[in-house]
Amino acid sequence: MNKNIYLLLAGLILLVNAGFAQTKKGSVLIKNATVLTITQGVLENTDVLVENGVIRRIGQGINAPANTITINAAGKYLMPGIIDAHSHIALDAVNEATSPITAEVKMEDVVNPFEVSIYRALAGGVTISHAMHGSANAIGGQNITLKHRYGTFDPDDLLMKEAPRTIKFALGENPTRVHGRGKSIQPRTRMGVEAVIRNGFKEAQQYQKAWKDYENASKQRNSTAVPPKYDPRLQTLADILDGQIIIHCHSYRADEIYMLINVCREFDIKNIVFSHVNEGFKVAPELAAYTMGASVFADWWAYKFEVYYSTAFNAAILTRNGVVTSINSDSGELIRHLYHEAAKTQRYGELSDEEALALITINPAKQLGIEQFVGSIEVGKQADLVVFDEHPLSVYAVPQMTFVDGVKYFDINEDQDDQRLKVSATEMVEPIYLKEHDHKCMQDVDFFFTNFGRTLFGHTH
Amino acid sequence: MKKISLIIISCFLAFLAQAQIDGEVLKPQSGKFLLQNATVVTVTQGILEGSSVLINDGKIEAVGQNLSSDGATVIDCSGHYIYPGMFDGGTRLGLVEVNSVPETQDFAEIGDVTPNMQALTAVNPNAVAIPVTRVSGVTTTLAVPSGGIFPGTAALINLNGYTPDQMYAGFKGLVMNFPSSARRSTYDRRSEEDIKKDAEKSMKNIAEIWGNAKKYHALKEKGGQLQYYPEMEHLSKAVSGEMTMLIEVNAASDIEQAIKWIKENEVKAILTGVAEGWRVADKIAEANLPVITGPMLSIPTRESDRFDASYANAGKMAKAGVKVAIRTNDAENVRNLPFNAGFAAAYGLGKEEALKAVTINPAEIFGVADQLGSIEVGKNATLLVADGDPFETKTQIKHVFIDGYKIPMTSRHIQLYQEFIERNPGLEKNVK
Numbered sequence: 075m076n077k078n079i080y081l082l083l084a085g086l087i088l089l090v091n092a093g094f095a096q097t098k099k100g101s102v103l104i105k106n107a108t109v110l111t112i113t114q115g116v117l118e119n120t121d122v123l124v125e126n127g128v129i130r131r132i133g134q135g136i137n138a139p140a141n142t143i144t145i146n147a148a149g150k151y152l153m154p155g156i157i158d159a160h161s162h163i164a165l166d167a168v169n170e171a172t173s174p175i176t177a178e179v180k181m182e183d184v185v186n187p188f189e190v191s192i193y194r195a196l197a198g199g200v201t202i203s204h205a206m207h208g209s210a211n212a213i214g215g216q217n218i219t220l221k222h223r224y225g226t227f228d229p230d231d232l233l234m235k236e237a238p239r240t241i242k243f244a245l246g247e248n249p250t251r252v253h254g255r256g257k258s259i260q261p262r263t264r265m266g267v268e269a270v271i272r273n274g275f276k277e278a279q280q281y282q283k284a285w286k287d288y289e290n291a292s293k294q295r296n297s298t299a300v301p302p303k304y305d306p307r308l309q310t311l312a313d314i315l316d317g318q319i320i321i322h323c324h325s326y327r328a329d330e331i332y333m334l335i336n337v338c339r340e341f342d343i344k345n346i347v348f349s350h351v352n353e354g355f356k357v358a359p360e361l362a363a364y365t366m367g368a369s370v371f372a373d374w375w376a377y378k379f380e381v382y383y384s385t386a387f388n389a390a391i392l393t394r395n396g397v398v399t400s401i402n403s404d405s406g407e408l409i410r411h412l413y414h415e416a417a418k419t420q421r422y423g424e425l426s427d428e429e430a431l432a433l434i435t436i437n438p439a440k441q442l443g444i445e446q447f448v449g450s451i452e453v454g455k456q457a458d459l460v461v462f463d464e465h466p467l468s469v470y471a472v473p474q475m476t477f478v479d480g481v482k483y484f485d486i487n488e489d490q491d492d493q494r495l496k497v498s499a500t501e502m503v504e505p506i507y508l509k510e511h512d513h514k515c516m517q518d519v520d521f522f523f524t525n526f527g528r529t530l531f532g533h534t535h
Numbered sequence: 536m537k538k539i540s541l542i543i544i545s546c547f548l549a550f551l552a553q554a555q556i557d558g559e560v561l562k563p564q565s566g567k568f569l570l571q572n573a574t575v576v577t578v579t580q581g582i583l584e585g586s587s588v589l590i591n592d593g594k595i596e597a598v599g600q601n602l603s604s605d606g607a608t609v610i611d612c613s614g615h616y617i618y619p620g621m622f623d624g625g626t627r628l629g630l631v632e633v634n635s636v637p638e639t640q641d642f643a644e645i646g647d648v649t650p651n652m653q654a655l656t657a658v659n660p661n662a663v664a665i666p667v668t669r670v671s672g673v674t675t676t677l678a679v680p681s682g683g684i685f686p687g688t689a690a691l692i693n694l695n696g697y698t699p700d701q702m703y704a705g706f707k708g709l710v711m712n713f714p715s716s717a718r719r720s721t722y723d724r725r726s727e728e729d730i731k732k733d734a735e736k737s738m739k740n741i742a743e744i745w746g747n748a749k750k751y752h753a754l755k756e757k758g759g760q761l762q763y764y765p766e767m768e769h770l771s772k773a774v775s776g777e778m779t780m781l782i783e784v785n786a787a788s789d790i791e792q793a794i795k796w797i798k799e800n801e802v803k804a805i806l807t808g809v810a811e812g813w814r815v816a817d818k819i820a821e822a823n824l825p826v827i828t829g830p831m832l833s834i835p836t837r838e839s840d841r842f843d844a845s846y847a848n849a850g851k852m853a854k855a856g857v858k859v860a861i862r863t864n865d866a867e868n869v870r871n872l873p874f875n876a877g878f879a880a881a882y883g884l885g886k887e888e889a890l891k892a893v894t895i896n897p898a899e900i901f902g903v904a905d906q907l908g909s910i911e912v913g914k915n916a917t918l919l920v921a922d923g924d925p926f927e928t929k930t931q932i933k934h935v936f937i938d939g940y941k942i943p944m945t946s947r948h949i950q951l952y953q954e955f956i957e958r959n960p961g962l963e964k965n966v967k
Binding site: 194395507 | 632633634635636663664715716717718719727785786808810811832833834836837838839840841842843866867868870871873874877878880881882886926927928929930931947948949951952955956958961962
């Protein structure tokens with residue numbers, strides 16, 4: 075048999091594979107827009123040239139290269155794609171609520187590219203969402219950062235490969251309700267939550283040491299050392315201690331936030347973002363000094379007791395105290411108008427346009443560790459872009475077009491009404507829902523709460 | 536000696552008392568106010584530039600230029616805009632304090648037929664969310680009970696007062712949850728068939744209840760000696776048309792059924808919710824039924840719907856000729872009412888109609904337009920002063936008046952901001 079044929083075949087297979095692995099990249103010239111760069115001010119009447127998914131030039135009088143579509147955006151606003159640092163869309167499952175620590179599970183394994191909520195997020199200008207594990211466990215599963223390349227049937231196409239690993243932690247009422255009150259195991263209190271996390275880290279340190287001891291021993295001549303049993307849960311916690319994973323922690327009250335800051339300082343963990351953080355404003359100096367920031371709701375409060383002492387001025391207080399702050403959705407509804415949620419910081423705290431827009435662009439990019447790729451309009455960054463008819467912080471603004479990697483995934487003038495990728499074969503009649511029906515922090519754990527009243531499900535964040 | 540120690544003790548006590556009452560208390564103030572030199576958006580009589588509004592004795596006494604400031608507290612409104620106070624046509628504000636704590640939920644009584652439950656009774660005038668809401672310029676809300684088929688009687692309230700009666704704004708309506716072919720949420724896992732069966736059973740149930748109510752009413756009319764029967768007493772008021780019904784209905788086919796039911800039973804009705812109203816807008820218009828819809832900021836009812844179906848719903852109904860008012864259906868975030876109106880405006884309703892949908896339209900629908908809903912002489916002084924369009928997110932609401940009371944522009948949210956914007960001590964506590 076000819077060796078060369080095998081080589082050729084192998085080469086072909088590699089090529090084909092490479093072709094499949096490559097997600098779509100587009101080229102486009104957007105002309106005469108008011109460009110909200112986020113990091114480099116507002117550029118009036120400016121052109122942005124995108125080639126092969128990357129922003130190549132920003133300036134005036136740029137001519138389109140051959141085969142590049144030109145879009146005249148005169149009178150319109152161009153901003154970077156909106157980034158949602160806390161979301162549960164495009165997931166088939168959210169909570170692995172079987173243990174207070176489930177660090178080994180991965181949201182990457184349950185990405186659902188068929189969800190129409192991805193398209194609806196695009197229609198609100200959101201190009202990247204952080205698809206998170208739920209808040210049932212003190213240490214939940216590993217999250218995944220998605221780019222909204224809607225239309226693909228392959229979950230892998232949605233993954234943002236460049237994004238670092240992140241993991242969900244959760245404090246307060248949710249983990250204590252699920253485990254303590256629901257199953258009578260630790261944690262039942264905020265003391266227990268601290269213990270669970272601290273014990274987890276301690277055990278991970280022992281695990282690291284066991285492996286190190288084994289590695290040292292196995293270097294000895296005629297070593298009979300047996301390797302420790304591989305444990306994906308402890309390995310993940312060890313990776314957190316090694317700084318390889320960013321913690322995104324569901325939290326509300328100042329005391330629990332302060333607790334986890336202290337635990338992280340003790341274990342020398344610097345990669346931590348607090349999410350929701352309704353009482354973050356009370357510990358703003360600590361958040362500014364020791365964390366990667368806070369990702370908050372614009373105005374949600376009073377849906378449960380731990381958010382009763384909240385203020386819609388939270389984002390403004392955090393921003394003014396130097397905390398890297400973002401506004402997230404945690405909701406398939408809110409994700410459609412994060413630009414409006416960001417604008418609320420102008421009513422509640424009078425943030426500037428630039429500060430308000432940073433809350434949904436460069437700041438969440440920093441919290442996800444992807445600010446070198448996205449989050450602003452700069453040469454060399456990925457071309458995730460949104461065109462608005464009016465300034466995006468106006469209540470009357472309507473997103474017109476949304477691009478991911480230079481490819482247009484939403485155009486209000488080409489919208490087909492029904493944008494589903496597949497229709498259920500078993501549903502004879504399409505169901506009608508009166509409330510948001512998925513995408514929440516406490517999804518999949520409803521069976522723990524059947525006695526706690528039906529209205530509970532109205533707000534389960 | 537005794538005397539001296541007594542003096543010392545009482546001095547000490549006085550000091551303690553002083554310490555305990557440290558801090559300023561802001562109360563609503565009544566009186567005569569001249570809001571000078573504003574752009575007055577009257578809603579019913581156009582936009583008046585460089586005009587003033589004179590408030591006296593709870594009423595709008597005069598609107599115009601060169602008004603006398605005699606005896607009035609003058610508030611300079613140069614560069615500012617005066618709008619009527621905004622209505623939210625459906626909320627749980629005041630009926631719940633913390634949504635996940637059952638002890639604080641007073642909006643859903645046990646039973647399917649409880650029309651005698653009075654939302655007004657359960658309104659807590661001191662709910663923390665009330666000041667949070669009214670500083671946004673939302674001055675008037677409908678407190679709506681929920682659950683069951685006839686969960687109770689809703690009441691229109693103004694967001695100022697120490698008792699429910701002081702807050703009452705002159706409208707009550709009998710709430711009916713029309714049988715629904717929609718799912719309540721994803722936890723609702725009934726089959727298509729079961730949903731249909733449940734709805735049919737519910738309709739049968741309603742027919743029976745309504746039949747009894749009609750009987751009760753007929754007997755009463757004839758002077759029959761009726762036993763105490765508060766449920767029927769309340770329903771009979773709707774049978775006679777004395778009381779308006781608020782019929783919650785959302786799916787398109789249910790809306791058509793409800794229209795039929797209303798016609799057959801000749802009741803006076805307002806449709807509420809109406810999430811799929813855009814699918815049957817012509818039929819609603821033809822039946823001449825007013826609608827309270829919202830929130831706009833909700834996801835479309837069907838996955839196949841266009842992404843903006845709920846933003847555009849109000850506009851489509853208004854275009855078909857339906858009189859539309861807006862609601863948030865919220866409790867703690869009723870302050871988002873103007874933003875819901877803004878989205879409705881942007882997606883087809885238009886700014887002018889959207890403004891009517893939170894002012895004069897609900898005032899007319901609730902039958903209180905002689906007192907509320909526009910800036911006109913003789914109406915209640917329930918209004919807001921803003922530095923711009925109150926729907927626009929960045930606009931600051933400067934003053935709010937409710938029934939002539941100048942509302943303190945503070946709330947727990949604002950107080951927490953004032954305390955924590957610059958914490959002292961900050962990161963380090965500098966104590967030697």
